[in-house]
Amino acid sequence: MNHSIYSADRTTHLKIVVVALVAGIAVAGFGISARMNANDGFSQTARVIKAGQPMAITSSGVTVVR
Numbered sequence: 001m002n003h004s005i006y007s008a009d010r011t012t013h014l015k016i017v018v019v020a021l022v023a024g025i026a027v028a029g030f031g032i033s034a035r036m037n038a039n040d041g042f043s044q045t046a047r048v049i050k051a052g053q054p055m056a057i058t059s060s061g062v063t064v065v066r
Contacts, residue, residue, distance in 0.1 A: 005016075 005013075
C-alpha cells in the first residue's frame with residue numbers, strides 16, 4: 001500500500017479524479033434541485049418606484065454639529 005500521492009500509480013490517480021468528479025456533480029445537482037424547488041413565496045420581484053411631485057423641506061428636526 002502506498003500512502004503518498006506523489007508515488008501513487010496511475011489507477012490511484014484515476015480513482016481520485018473519478019470520486020472528485022462524482023462528488024462535484026452530486027453537489028451541483030443538489031444545489032440546482034434545491035434552487036428549482038424554492039418557489040414557495042420567498043423569491044423577490046423587482047418593483048418600479050416612480051417619482052412623485054417635487055417637494056421642498058423648509059426645516060428638519062436634526063441638530064447640526066459643526
